[in-house]
Amino acid sequence: MSTRTPLMAGNWKMNLNHLEAIAHVQKLAFALADKDYDAVEVAVLPPFTDLRSVQTLVDGDKLKIKYGAQDISAQDSGAYTGEISGPMLAKLKCTYVAIGHSERRQYHAETDEIVNAKVKAAYKHGLTPIMCVGEELDVREAGNAVPHTLAQVEGGLKDLPAEQAETIVIAYEPVWAxxxxxVCGADDAQEVCAAIRGKLAELYSQDVADKVRIQYGGSVKSGNVAEIMAKADIDGALVGGASLDADEFVKIVRFRDQ
Ligand SMILES: O=C(CO)COP(=O)(O)O
Known part of the structure; x- marks a missing residue:
């Protein structure tokens, strides 16, 4: 039995303005009880423009919900128009930052080198990366899902010390899902997540590999989360669309009841 605490994170993507964000987090906070937070870590990843409002609400009401950003600049400051830096996110008391989401890899040409630089920037400023990896449909159909995903893991973690690597969260998100x-079949998701853990053991040690939380992401809903979470190497979910519905996200957090 793993001692890893499951992490259920809602990636809102480019949805919910700061007023909607407050209402949404209030709904989640009202529905979730201490027993939920005892069993599962719950986080939301709102757009940058919502973070200050979410911080104020979480601080003011002493909520146990964690929050983070959807991206981070590899730079600390300077002439990088439109970018948001690690120091800015740290000042907003973000716990997490998603890095290398497939939508950023696809629409913003983020490579494993960029992902690696962003992972290091996150650690430099005390943020925990949720590093996203996963294959496109043609890669899966060619039977290369595992090697493709492991290459992304290795590239993203390049030269990262074990003390940092052991706290990272890796989200396996097959792009086609x-x-x-x-949804990726639970056995197929487990196969890739187990391979990711094996790669961590090879790059670092079994001890590091056993500590890292590996999430599954891709069309997770209350109706399929329990089957996914039953798998040995899956320690949580990165939830997109279903995290925008507070009732549905609460059900996902309570996957043990589904
Ligand atoms: O990309 C995702 C989370 O980061 C998954 O999105 P969906 O849950 O909407 O499929």
């Missing part, structure tokens, strides 16, 4: 309603 994101926002499509096509």
């Amino acid at each position: 994101i926002g499509t309603g096509k």
Whole structure:
């Protein structure tokens, strides 16, 4: 039995303005009880423009919900128009930051080198990366899901010391399962997540590999979360669309009841 605390994180993507964010987090806070937080770590990843409002609410009401950003600049400051830095996110008391989401890899040409630089920037400023990896449909159909994903893991973690690597969260998100309603079969997801853990053991040690939380992401809903969470190497979910519905996200957090 693993001692890893499951992490259920809602990636809101480019949805909910700061007023909607407050209402949404209030709904989650009202529904979730101490027993939920005892069993599962719960986090939301709102757009940058919502973070200050979410911080104020979480601080003011002493909520146990964690929050983080959806991206981080590899730079600390300077002439990088439109970018948001690690020091800015740290000042907002973000716990997490998603890095290398497939939508950033696809629409913003983020490579494993960029992901690696962002992972290091996150650690430099005390943020925990949720590093996203996963294959496109053609890669899976060619039978290369595991090697493709492991290459992303290795590239993203390059030269990262073990003391940092052991706290990272890795989200395995097969691109073809994101926002499509096509959930990856639990056995297929487990196969890749187990391979990721094996890669961590090879790069670092079994001890580090045993500590890292590996999430599954891609069309997770209350109806499929229990089957996914039953797998030995899956320690949580990175939830997109279903995290925008507070009732549904609460059910996902309570996956043990589904
Ligand atoms: O990309 C995702 C989370 O980061 C998954 O999105 P969906 O849950 O909407 O498929």
